Amino acid sequence: MDAAEFRRRGKEMVDLIADYLENIEQRPVYPDVEPGYLRSLIPEEAPEEPETYEDVVKDIERVIMPGVTHWHSPYFYAYFPTANSFPAMLADMLSGAIGCIGFSWAASPACTELETVMMDWLGKMLKLPEDFIAGTHGQGGGVIQGTASEATLVALLAARSRAVRMILASDPQRPETDITSKLVAYSSDQAHCSVERAGMIAGVRMKKIPTEQSDKYAVQGETLRRMIQEDKAAGLIPFYFCATLGTTPSCAFDHITELGPICNAEKIWMHIDAAYAGSSFICPEFRPLLNGIEVRNQPQIHTHTHTHTLQLPVKLSVNILVFTPIIICHWQIPLGRRFRSLKMWFVFRMYGLKGLQDYIRKHVELAKEFESLVRADQRFEISADVVLGLVCFRLKGSNEVNETLLKRINNGRKIHLVPCQLSGQFVLRFAVCARTTESRHIREAWRLITQLAEEVMQELPN
Amino acid sequence: MDAAEFRRRGKEMVDLIADYLENIEQRPVYPDVEPGYLRSLIPEEAPEEPETYEDVVKDIERVIMPGVTHWHSPYFYAYFPTANSFPAMLADMLSGAIGCIGFSWAASPACTELETVMMDWLGKMLKLPEDFIAGTHGQGGGVIQGTASEATLVALLAARSRAVRMILASDPQRPETDITSKLVAYSSDQAHCSVERAGMIAGVRMKKIPTEQSDKYAVQGETLRRMIQEDKAAGLIPFYFCATLGTTPSCAFDHITELGPICNAEKIWMHIDAAYAGSSFICPEFRPLLNGIEVRNQPQIHTHTHTHTLQLPVKLSVNILVFTPIIICHWQIPLGRRFRSLKMWFVFRMYGLKGLQDYIRKHVELAKEFESLVRADQRFEISADVVLGLVCFRLKGSNEVNETLLKRINNGRKIHLVPCQLSGQFVLRFAVCARTTESRHIREAWRLITQLAEEVMQELPN
Structure with a gap:
């Protein structure tokens, strides 16, 4: 394919994409295929000779679409949003064409530099303390991580390295492996499974802090303090605590104002995982959820310039972004990286801060609307506070x-939800996800849910 | 931006991309900017109100392009290729529009399934032994890793886990941290820095095996065997060896036929890093470089179903792909993943196996042409065997x-090269990278190099 054909095929692809997204709600949101469905639809080997583009494009509907879970359908209420937008797609096309690998400044200066400034823009939108910002003289600054799980892991590795150095500074003869074998990290029992996984990868002990429904699933300072003291008494070295702002099961919030000072006093690295809720902090009304970020013990950062110094991962709803103040070059697991900041640049400018705030507020309003519908129905109950775009609910x-009920809902393929466990209860999660979700979709979803609930309840033995 | 505007802007972007790539050789391949250049060109904060798309697009030439190292310019001879193609860009547009996160089968079945089949296609193109293929009943199969560095790390983590289990099986009371502290991994002193870095992340000892110019920088079985014996005598536990097929400095090849049996006998996990050279093994004439892959000790794989079972990472020149037989779900560092196999699908079909072979052969031929030009000039010498698309050379x-000389070359910004160190010598690396590089570009590059060499040599004190 030469440039001339790309001009033609690229424009056809733009139309195909626009058609797909404009008509996405006509498709079943969840696919009706069995594991292994795809293999029989295509050859067992790559072709020897080139095929025509027409043949390839025809197969999108025949092979791919039947097996797609449509994350951008307004009827998709599962997991959490993976935001997408037209400006982001345009920027991504450009990123693909430039196709540089930004593993160093020289490998493509614009790639590193735009990312640094875009992370500053984001940091300012989030009203982060000044020392999180790179600026022209700053020691802060952030990088985009590919995923939230990588941000958690990189922070854990940085904390591990910092802890080893701190102990070696006062006890230079102690073997590093002896130190590592005594390290203990903490996270909420509500934390995402990637936190536990990070501990496994880094080869350190990770303890889960129990939370209670009566505390709204937030880690209690008293519990954290007690676990730290017990572990220290047993000869362990507490070194890392992963707080969560917006947990995956119920969007619960740990209280940084309470937990931060404990970590500082104990010289524990506090990492904040705000993979879902973080983007909402660009709205003044949600920013208080991030209060406590200023308790960061600044001198600790600046004396550990040879470690990763990640602090705050935030996934913005317009794309996966993770904010982290950084001092040196080893800020990520992979060495190579795409020119991802172009997406932020396009999206921030085409939406403007107000547009992004409106985007988030609309999702929260839709969740509140769904919450009202649930609350108005005596057969249902709300299982956790509705703070942002997630509603946890269940049939009494x-x-x-x-x-x-959930099985019926998903088998219907009109809407898609996933469950969670809260205090031993099976709970349905309704997350407002798509850019195009409107009030009518919410009401339609509720109509479907209540209809299926009626069926399910009628089948119950009396 | 709504779908109607996206149709218009998307088509403009397709033309912008085609224009960029058609005229890329008119641009200086390496940018003339100082660190920090970009910050002053754009505002310090994101705009409150949306900007127009025209304003954003204008800034591509004003802000971005002056700082881009043009990896797809036919005058780019630095690092290694990061391949790109029009079919890959079209597939990536579609992947962006579907925008699913494939962390599980249900999260988008087509995403998982196409990847499994595409990795089989690749495995068959590479003539891998049957047990590397997933098929319908197979225990093999592969996944795409984001980068080669992640593949190395994941393999190392899998090997660590396997080693710990093997030792616990015979000595259940031994503390895991004691085992980990005794583990030792090996790689060539020619291995990429990401291998050493993987050791740091995984918290295990990593030893470099010295290589010699007289052995063409290949790890010698005798050296590996001796280091293993010495380490075992010192109470350490050898568990992982990273062989390289196509090293970064000089595209050297370790001999798997010799090293594999040593690893099998010592129950050491052998990981093969073929991030650059791997794609060439789809050509029958280069496939012998992969000989020895069949020595894999099959039972070891199948009895360790709870570990990662990565074996062979291969970066295909049409895109970053890494091949790995896999048994369970935790095959990668990040949890989320894009629908990346669409790119393989489009590229394999639009090129066909023959087209891909031609692509690789052309790059090798161009490198051979450059090698002949160097050899014909008495002032220069070739520093390492030219096997694929990389020529290592220097002024005598x-x-x-x-x-x-290298500084002059890069300051000229007409062509771009990076150096390497081989046996203490400063060597220039000339890597054929771009899809559009032709014989005339090679000759033009050589003309420039000899012209600058003449200048440099004339300035030498007599």
């Missing part, structure tokens, strides 16, 4: 009846 | 004179 009744 | 003379 057994786990079994709720499992059956 | 001091390191200083070669450093000066």
Whole structure:
């Protein structure tokens, strides 16, 4: 394919994409295929000779679309949003064409530099303290991580390295492996599984801090303090705590103002995982959820210039972005990186801060609308505070009846939800996800849910 | 921006991209900017109100392009290729529009399934042994890793886990941290820095195996065997060896046929890093470089189903792909993943196996042409065997004179090269990278190099 054909095919692809997104709600949001469905639809080997583009494009509908879960359908309420937008797609096209690998400044200066400034823009939108910003003289600054799981891991590795150095400074003869074997990290029992996984990768002990429904699933300072003291008494070295702002099961919030000072006093690295909720902090009304970020013990950062110094991962709803103040070059697991900041640049400018705030507020309003519908129905209950775009709810009744309801919902393929466990209860998660979700989709979803709930309840033995 | 505007802007972007790539050789391949150049060109904060798309697009030439190292210019001979093609860009547009996160089968079945089949296609193109293929009943299979550095790390983590389990099986009371502290991994002193880095991340000892110019920088079985014996005698536990097929400095090849049996006998996990050279193994004439892959000790794989079972990473020149037989779900560092296999699907079909072979052969031929030009000039010498698309060469003379030459070359910004160190010598690396590089570009590059060499040599004190 030469440039001339690319001009033609690229424009056809733009139309194909626009058609797909304009008509996405006509498609079943969740696919009706069995594992292994795709293999029989295509050859067992790559072709020897080139095929025509027409043949390839025809197969998108025949092979791919039947197996796609449509994350950008307004009827998609599962997991959390993976935001997408037209400006982001345009920027990504450009990023693909430039196709540089930004592993160093010289490898493509614009790639490193735009990212640094875009992370500053984001930091300012989030009203982060000044020392999180790179600026022209700053020691702060951030990088985009590919995923939230990588941000957690990189922070953990940085904390591990810092802890080893701190101990070696006062006890230079102690073997590093002896130190590592005594390290202990903490996270909430509500934390994402990638936190536990980070501990496994880094080869350190990771303890889960129990939380209670009565505390709104937030880690209690008293519990953290007690666990730290017990572990220290047992000869362990507490070194890392992963707080969560917006947990995956129920969007619960740890209180940084309470937990930060404990970590500072104990010289524990506090990492804040705000992979879902972080983007909302660009709205003044949600920014208080991030209060406590200023308790960061600044001198600790600046004396550990040979470690990673990640602090705050934030996934913005317009794309996966993770904010982290950084001092040196080893800020990520992979060495190579795409020119991802172009997406931020396009999106920030085409939406403007106000547009992004409106985007987030609309999702929160839609969640509140869904919450009202649930609350108005005596058969249902709300299982956790609705703070942002996630509503946790269930039928008053057994786990079994709720499992059956969810199965019916997903089998219908009109809307898609996933469950969570809260205090032993099987709970349905309704997350407002798509850019195009409107009030009518919410009401339609609720109509479907109540209709299926009625069916399920009628089938119950009296 | 709505779908209607995206149709218009998307088509403009397609033309912008085609224009960029058609005229890329008119641009200086390496940018003339100082660190920090970009910050002053754009505002310090994101705009409050949306900007127009025209304003954003205008800034591509004003802000971005002056700072871009043009990896797809036919005058780019630095690092290694990061391949790109029009079919790959079209597929990536589609991947962006579908915008699913494939962390599980249900999260988008087509994403997982196409990847499995595409990795089989690749495995068959590479003539891998049957047990590397997933097929319908197979225990093999591969996944795409984001980067080669991640593949190395994931393999190392899998090997660590396997080693710990093997030892615990015979000595269940031994503390895991004691085992980990005794583990030792090996790689060539020619291995990429990401291998050493993987050791740091995984918290295990990593030893470099010295290589010699007289052995063409290949790890010698005798050296590996001796180091293993010495380490075992010292109470350490050898568990991982990273072989390289196509090293970064000089595209040297370790001999798997010799090293594999040593690793098998010692129950050491052998990981093969073929990030650059791997794609060439789809050509029958280069496939012998991969001989020895069949020595894999099959039972070891199948009895360690709870570990990662990565074996062979291959970066294909049409895109970053890494091949790895996989048994379970935790095959990568990040949890989320894009629909990357669409790119393989489009590229394999639009090129066909023959087209891809031609692509690789052309690059090798161009490198051979450059090698002939160097060899015909008495002032220069070739520093390592030219096997694929990389030519290592230098002026006969001091390191200083070669450093000066390289500086002149890169300051000219007409062509771009990076150096390497081979046996203490400063060597220039000439890597054929771009899809559009032709014989005339090679000759033009050589003309420039000899012209600058003449200048540099004339300035030398007599």
